[in-house]
Amino acid sequence: MLRNFCLLILIYSKPCLSAIDILPVADTSVQLQVGREDADPQLSKYIQPNDIASGRYDNISTADAEKIGLCARPCDGAKPMVCYYSWTLENYATVGPACGDCLKGNQSHCRRKGCVTADGFERPILSINRQIPGPSIQVCKGDTIVVDVKNHMLDRATTIHWHGVYMKATPYMDGVPMVTQCPIPSGTTFRYKFPATPEGTFFHHSHHGLQKMDGLEGSLVIRSPRAKDPISSNYDYDLYSHVIILTDWMHSMTDSKFPGRSHNDTRAKPDALLINGQNQVPSDNSPRVPMHFFKVQKDKKYRFRIIGGSCLACPLIFTIENHPLLVIASDGTPVEPFTVDTLTMFPGDRVDVVINCNQEPNLFWIQAKTICDTQITAEAVLQYSSGQKLKYVSKRPNSSAFKRGKSLNAMDINPECKSGVDGVCWSQINALKAPLEPNVVLKPVPDKKFVLAVSEFFYTLDALFWKDNDQYQRFFQASPAIVTHMINNRSFMMPPFPPLTQSDPIPPNMVCPTDDSKCTDGSNVKGGKLCECVNIIQVDLGAVAEVIFIDWGSSSFLHPMHLHGTDTYIIEQGLKPKGVDNKAFIQQLQDKLAKNGANLATTKPKPCVKDVVTIPPSGYAVVRIHFNNPGFWMCHCHYIFHSDTGMSMIFQVGTRDQFIKPPPGFPVCNSFMPKVDPDEFKSIKWDDEPT
The missing domain is CATH 2.60.40.420 (Cupredoxins -  blue copper proteins)
Known part of the structure; x- marks a missing residue:
């Protein structure tokens, strides 16, 4: 004292x-x-x-x-x-x-x-x-x-x-x-x-x-x-x-x-x-x-x-x-x-x-x-x-x-979220009350299933600086490694205008490909392909999704994942067993969740509600999300150097006709790239030219 x-x-x-x-x-x-x-x-x-x-x-x-x-x-x-x-x-x-x-x-x-x-x-x-x-x-x-x-x-x-x-x-x-x-x-x-x-x-x-x-x-x-x-x-x-x-x-x-x-x-x-x-x-x-x-x-x-x-x-x-x-x-x-x-x-x-x-x-x-x-x-x-x-x-x-x-x-001392350990996980805590619509949020079969895998992309010096492509890719020097960060092998780039308030289509070359084979691996060394793009996942308004956040990276970082616009209901947290292939583990986990889904409202009637869920190294969290708020909502790591180098994505909830429109006079912005005409200025007579 x-x-x-x-x-x-x-x-x-x-x-x-x-x-x-x-x-x-x-x-x-x-x-x-x-x-x-x-x-x-x-x-x-x-x-x-x-x-x-x-x-x-x-x-x-x-x-x-x-x-x-x-x-x-x-x-x-x-x-x-x-x-x-x-x-x-x-x-x-x-x-x-x-x-x-x-x-x-x-x-x-x-x-x-x-x-x-x-x-x-x-x-x-x-x-x-x-x-x-x-x-x-x-x-x-x-x-x-x-x-x-x-x-x-x-x-x-x-x-x-x-x-x-x-x-x-x-x-x-x-x-x-x-x-x-x-x-x-x-x-x-x-x-x-x-x-x-x-x-x-x-x-x-x-x-x-x-x-x-x-x-x-x-x-x-x-x-x-x-x-x-x-x-x-x-x-x-x-x-x-x-x-x-x-x-x-x-x-x-x-x-x-x-x-x-x-x-x-x-x-x-x-x-x-x-x-x-x-x-x-x-x-x-x-x-x-x-x-x-x-x-x-x-x-x-x-x-x-x-x-x-x-x-x-x-x-x-x-x-x-x-x-x-x-x-x-x-x-x-x-x-x-x-x-x-x-x-x-x-x-x-x-x-x-x-x-x-x-x-x-x-x-x-x-x-x-x-x-x-x-x-x-x-x-x-x-x-x-x-x-x-x-x-x-x-x-x-x-x-x-x-x-x-x-x-x-305390995800650092109890990443497996075992009971009887001094580190207490949020998945072990009950909310004071059940969800307002338990039969919706905890329905036996969710409307959607998503896996959001966070990881790093490791650059080689040759690919980042010397290869003759002049791409000037974003990077962060986490000494001695040089990396960028990803969700589902896609490193997020901001669109050229806010899609919530401006209805123009985002240029197709900026939107992330849906084909996972085009965004592979996490390193130039292994021939990986880095996708820097606008990563948007569309969800129907009112849908309930089962989302698995999982760390597929090789670093020792914990990732506090923050969701805008709604909350997550924490169903399970834990650690991926060593030596198990990532995709094989996801399949095993999804099979278990499907088997237990019928009794979810009984076995997990009051899941803890949070908008920040922390993922330990090689760890995961299973959450339910009720997407009942139309709009474009960010989901990102709250470690500032991770979110600003790509560990982000957007959930588009609903369609444009379901969005709430901004008030009149709301500011707009966009890239400005007018067409170039080689003859546009030929007719101008310049004052400093000889007559």
């Missing part, structure tokens, strides 16, 4: 203040800033603050919140509101001019508006309203969310994806560039507008290139009235400040690691981790910046919403000292509560937990650490409210201070 700890001694070795004084107290008399210069004047009365997760609004009542137009409010008895957010995306920097003397030990300067401390290392970043993470959106189900994204970044377009939100009424707001919308060019504004549904823990992030890892992400929470929340009996408080985003962090722009380096700083691993955008690197020479504090009261139970905002391949272990974690929801959907010691968080995961604050008032460590490199950690503090002054400091934990114990989603 972090006994008699004082943050100011830890950082500055100066006289202590009471721990109570370290964090702001929730203020029920807050006033919103109406008429902000960055807001649309017609919507200024709906503008929401940037600091919802600061703790300032935790104790406000529904009536007081609605009186001042605050959307973060208790949802019981709440009236639907318009929740307007005005965001400026720009090139920014950590510990910049706004931070004053923060690095010299002036903690008040570290808390200045516009000061982004991160881990104290100065570097360029991309920010939303000069914050990392970006502003939190916290609303009630049934509200209308309006976000104006102003792209002030100098050299890049962008989009914002609302991770986990179905977008059933507004598929063109999903935020995937060249799939559901055109990228937002620099200097322009795009308005996202969609209903707040379903309830749950989500997050927003850039879906363009590598921008997410440089700072463009934040939390999104949609609450239902507590009286309608089936898991509310497990906790006393669900505070706006108790949302935790875990991120991996580099000390340079992520672009500098793509497509990779050959001679220096070659690894694509994090330099640090952040908890809610903060961390203090445990080193005598590290900059003196604050950690994040979360306030609680003794003998109360609190719901914490944990978001896997990381981007790289290394999973994170999350733990709270002396406080077991009661898991109550995953990816926004309630589960039958169960207790673990730690969470294993992959990019895109969200897990809601309850902690019982039954310890003596004190301060306790919150830690996130990488699995791949156990020396990389981030710490925050769980602060019990107490009137006592805390005078002494306990030792800050290293990466081995806390045992992993029973860990949720």
Whole structure:
């Protein structure tokens, strides 16, 4: 336990203040800033603050919140509101001019508006309203969310994806560039507008290139009235400040690691981790910046919403000292509560937990650490409210201070998902309720069966650089290998325009062939043929599919596969036996699933529901998907270097006459390649020509 700890001694070795004084107290008399210069004047009365997760609004009542137009409010008895957010995306920097003397030990300067401390290392970043993470959106189900994204970044377009939100009424707001919308060019504004549904823990992030890892992400929470929340009996408080985003962090722009380096700083691993955008690197020479504090009261139970905002391949272990974690929801959907010691968080995961604050008032460590490199950690503090002054400091934990114990989603220690092992798989967890239509989702024979095999394509230097074909194929240097990534031996390339909102046919030469023999193997060495193309699988609206995600690659990476537009029902997870041919194993697995399908609604009546499913090396996951949302929906690995080098594909659900049309004036884009006429300019007389 972090006994008699004082943050100011830890950082500055100066006289202590009471721990109570370290964090702001929730203020029920807050006033919103109406008429902000960055807001649309017609919507200024709906503008929401940037600091919802600061703790300032935790104790406000529904009536007081609605009186001042605050959307973060208790949802019981709440009236639907318009929740307007005005965001400026720009090139920014950590510990910049706004931070004053923060690095010299002036903690008040570290808390200045516009000061982004991160881990104290100065570097360029991309920010939303000069914050990392970006502003939190916290609303009630049934509200209308309006976000104006102003792209002030100098050299890049962008989009914002609302991770986990179905977008059933507004598929063109999903935020995937060249799939559901055109990228937002620099200097322009795009308005996202969609209903707040379903309830749950989500997050927003850039879906363009590598921008997410440089700072463009934040939390999104949609609450239902507590009286309608089936898991509310497990906790006393669900505070706006108790949302935790875990991120991996580099000390340079992520672009500098793509497509990779050959001679220096070659690894694509994090330099640090952040908890809610903060961390203090445990080193005598590290900059003196604050950690994040979360306030609680003794003998109360609190719901914490944990978001896997990381981007790289290394999973994170999350733990709270002396406080077991009661898991109550995953990816926004309630589960039958169960207790673990730690969470294993992959990019895109969200897990809601309850902690019982039954310890003596004190301060306790919150830690996130990488699995791949156990020396990389981030710490925050769980602060019990107490009137006592805390005078002494306990030792800050290293990466081995806390045992992993029973860990949720620990695919690295239990890839076979065996029972009785400390690693708990999501396939071993029950949802709180059966699917709304169990006879549809769990029908004995699915309407479709798909196999989505993820793998790498290994280039030879000759094929990539020296062979006289001038193709300039995309690659990633995962030193020493040079690879690209695939689903079903097809490396995804974006179409030249968003097919959801523009009905032109995609040029046939860009569409992936349906003949598997034309896209073979995973290496130039073996004569493999790399297919770089737009990979679209068409599915009838309303169809139920059995999908097998499987790793056919030869790397040691785990793949968190994320599906847009709907959820997956996890039926089975496991590991392919060694020495068994991939196709032979798939056939065996499908035969077993067909045999067990008749009893699926009985043997697996409440499968866990997720939109991110992690596949271990040589592992697989069997899921059911009810394709009840028409549109074009991405499915991709959430490891950012994998998704951006081809480990993606699109499900087209339904036909165009079943799609919801975008609003009038929705932006369009396409390649511009006019015909060339050799005689087009012959008749022009140029001023500089002799007469």
